[in-house]
Amino acid sequence: MKHISYPKIPQFRNVVSNISRMISFVGLDENGDAIYDPTVKKPTLIFKGTVKIHGTNAGVCYNSKDGLWAQSREKVITLEKDNAGFAFFVETNKVDFTSLINKISDDNNIDTDKYTISVYGEWAGGSIQKNVAIANLEKAFYMFGVKVSEPSNPDFVNYWLPFEDYRFENNDKIWNINEFPTYEVSVDFNVPQMAQNKFVELTTAIGDECPVAKHFGSSGIGEGLVWSVEYKGTMHRFKTKDDRHAGKSKIKKIKKVDNEKLQKIIDVAGKVTPVWRLSQMFNEVTKNGEDINRKHLSTYIRLVIKDIMDEDLDIISDAGLEPKEINKYVSQYAREYFFEQEAL
Secondary structure (H helix, E strand, C coil), rough: CCCCCCCCCCHHHHHHHHHHHHHHEEEECCCCEEEEECCCCCCCCEEEEEECCEEEEEEEEEEEECCCEEECCCECCCCCCCCCCHHHHHHHHHHHHHHHEEEEEEECCCCCCCCEEEEEEEEEEECCCCCCCEEEEEEEEEEEEEEEEEECCCCCEEEEEECCCCCCCCCEEEEEEHHEEEEEEEEECHHHHHHHHHHHHHEEEEEEEEHHHHCCCCCCCCCCCEEEEEECEEEEEEEEEEEEHHHHCCCCCCCCCCCCHHHHHHHHHHHHHHHHHHHHHHHHCCCCCCCCHHHHHHHHHHHHHHHHHHHHHHHHHHHHHHHHHHHHHHHHHHHHHHHHHHHH
């Protein structure tokens, strides 16, 4: 048997960057290098949030050759070398875990002679962690993911299976995280920062009162939320932690955004980049009759910004802004216009 790790969960900005690249990816060139088209329309995606429980990462894995085994985040664990009693818990609940994995295998036509099914979750409660509401409860396993892998094949691309509907009607120590409150936030990938305040609001509410612990009659603080969305067949996740946890963690808490100011910045950037200006500066970089070439793009953006600084500083100042605050969006509008002309 081999340890099959649960991947580290990144931050919001990492997910935005990864999905943005997927949005603009259009293929490979003759050298096998990625080709990106920045003019591709960006979608609005709905992220689902589930409660992040403060415990220890745990997994239960199975294939026909090795049978059933338990894991911590870092290693395979056994009754002799356990982690907070989880290997013992898996052994004493072996019938239920085996039944679950058999059902997952049957529902998804997974050949366990070849592939390994891993059920991941948080082993939480009791003495596993302190200073959270969940610590007032008995230890239990809260499932939050199911992965299929082929450890012997380095070229195999692991993938995640839907798990929301699996329940344990006769076992009150094994739970699906979707049995508790879930949340949704829409993210417009043209201005993803606009969604940050909603993430902060919901995460703070979890910090005030953990809904999982509350379900069992325990009141107190929670840790945060895990957010996920599937895009083009790939599952993307990030986590948000409340201040009461983020301060002690390597994960930086997601920052609150002044949405009113951000909207003002976007509006002013749009006001100072009318089509006539974008067209005039475009003609400047192609005035020698040269074919449009992307090597001109950075020069073009600089010309647009310089013309704004020469002619429209009063518009920026009257809005209570500074040039550096709008340059990002000016560059974005200029870049979009350049690529539109390139496509003609």
